[in-house]
Amino acid sequence: MSDAPEAPVAPEVRQPVVTPVRVIIALCLVAPFVAMLWVSSYAKADPDFIGIPFFYWYQMLWVLISTALTLIAYQLWQRDQRGRKALKDGASR
Template sequence: MSEQPPRSGEITSAITPSRVIVALCLIAPFVAMLWVGSYARVEPAVIGIPFFYWYQMAWVLLSTALTSVAYILVRRERRVRKGGTPE
């Protein structure tokens, strides 16, 4: 029962460190927004905006950054698997 090496172009389902980082980057915003008890309060207010609102708006920007990081990591991994070099 020896395992055959993957053929060129065949997708393998290996868990790599970059895939774990990608998963964390994509899951973090969902967990932060679904855990309402962590941000359901008024204080601390920033320039008169209650915490409840500015926390959610901050996650819009953080989600964008985390999704960009995930995209870059996935693109780099695909390039390496196809035989190219990482940037």
């Protein structure tokens, strides 16, 4: 065994798991569920839109909104993952 002191090992830098971007991603994905599960907010016939009761057109509108929010969440996730990978690759060099 050697009595020579060992070089100190630098602690691994870990990024936090909960970041503002990840909170926004979660909100984008949860919002449609909350909107659709809160039935009392849209369980009515008025106002109608081109003869379609509010109950139906509100749900159809959320199909489009959900698509947009999912796309935003996906793009934010991809950007977050690229940033984490770049940080990891930069730290390992």
